[in-house]
Amino acid sequence: MAGEATFVALMRALACDPAARGLNDDVAVLDLGDTTLVITHDMMVEGVHWLPGQDAADIAWKLLATNLSDLAAKGAQPLGVLLGYTLGADDARFAAGLHEALDAFGVPLLGGDTVASPGVRSHGLTAIGRATHVPVPSRSGARPGDRVWITGPVGAAMQGFAALRDGTPGVDTRAFRRPQPRLAQGIALAPLASAMMDISDGLLIDAARIGAASGVTLALESAAVPLPATLPADQAAAALRWGDDYELLVTLPADVAPPCPAFAIGMVLADAGAPLWLDGAPPTGPLGYDHDHPPGLTGRNETLADRE
């Protein structure tokens, strides 16, 4: 939407502090001397980021998990979160899901605010973490010769979303409802990564973002990308684009082996005229979740960085 691009451009003009990283990353990185903080804030809106009638416990889980995923992509250890919550009929379920998620990820609730709203509800969450490695990985450090790795499969969230939307029985929908931020993997990878981000918007678009920010071409091989065993073959192309998977996409120097389970899916080339190649050529059509033309409901973990 034109208004969004305009607004983000206006915000970018205000974000001159180095900690803002020019709004070109998923997080703010605040150097306090002894400690480097990594901070992120994401919102979710009823009917936009969650399905009508969806269990509020899952909404709470996802609000926390998607923010923690941004910390994971920077190798940050979460210190705590603040919640901005709009009250509704399902408050107890939301609280139960938040409790579960805070326990699962070992993160304390530090504070926040509740409001009543006469209309559509929205919730926000701020996650604060401590960088475990400095410099904190960015999107812009990928170098020609690096290998491209991903920490897990893509496509399971897409399958879960479709099953939940259509009421399909017998499908595991947890990847969509209860994503897992890759915190341990991010901490292990941060000292080695030349660039890193989470693939919330889709593997191809997020790989293209690393390519563009780094001034290189990420050349991916589709056959090397891990997919869920249950994914029908005709959905493989969509799985590379759908997103909401919250795995980490990382580039490592060629002689560095990942310190955690990961899949090699491509190489970094010198700028070959496009930030992304797929199977030897720039891919055609939409690469993933496009903030200018969102395809209906999504749970994407978009930030100001991706609104241009």
Added chain:
Amino acid sequence: MAGEATFVALMRALACDPAARGLNDDVAVLDLGDTTLVITHDMMVEGVHWLPGQDAADIAWKLLATNLSDLAAKGAQPLGVLLGYTLGADDARFAAGLHEALDAFGVPLLGGDTVASPGVRSHGLTAIGRATHVPVPSRSGARPGDRVWITGPVGAAMQGFAALRDGTPGVDTRAFRRPQPRLAQGIALAPLASAMMDISDGLLIDAARIGAASGVTLALESAAVPLPATLPADQAAAALRWGDDYELLVTLPADVAPPCPAFAIGMVLADAGAPLWLDGAPPTGPLGYDHDHPPGLTGRNETLADRE
């Protein structure tokens, strides 16, 4: 509202970390060793926290100022803010007001998120500051014999709100539209204060909160409370209750003079059976902004701490 009290009780059970201060303060206080962070998050909702048709530049200013006021009450120096913004037709005005306010208070924008919403808009802001004095002042340190001080008058926001709502010409509405967080005063007072908070919800209710948290009685003299020169005499009682003034309310030992302009408005007594006395007796009727029975539109800077 019953749902809110229940939800806040559920949140309190999750907020076991000492940094959360049991959700009994306006901020989280996170000890990082060399640095102590003070963090707050407040939301504002269309039609609840701002008047329909109000200039979005004023909404942006107030969203920032009310969050910074929470930092001021802890003597914290702001390090930066993250914005959660719902897009609308007045984005450019919002951006302009945010720019003005960030410049005025010398605070950088660090990041955030924008969303589109099909309905009522809400915005959130997270402010992060560095404590300039440890221990960080709380609500609970007032001691019998302390004096009670306020950094400025109450009632101007009430006058501004009424004029704005009614379209009254010739009235200065800035106190309502463009509140000033008392950052310098908070930093000067923090090393001396036995208790401190901002009086967002009304002088009487906030004084009662310090009394209750400290297990003492704050005995205020209404004649000593500074009021705007333009305030009609029959609105003086309302001015003590209306709130939205964002002055600091602070208790100091009797032998300590405030290091900044301030008005002595009462004494701290040993617990006299009520957390607040006004002119020698517990006041009757509503003390201020009551979260259980909000009186229509308000701009109050309420937090989880005040929802019981």
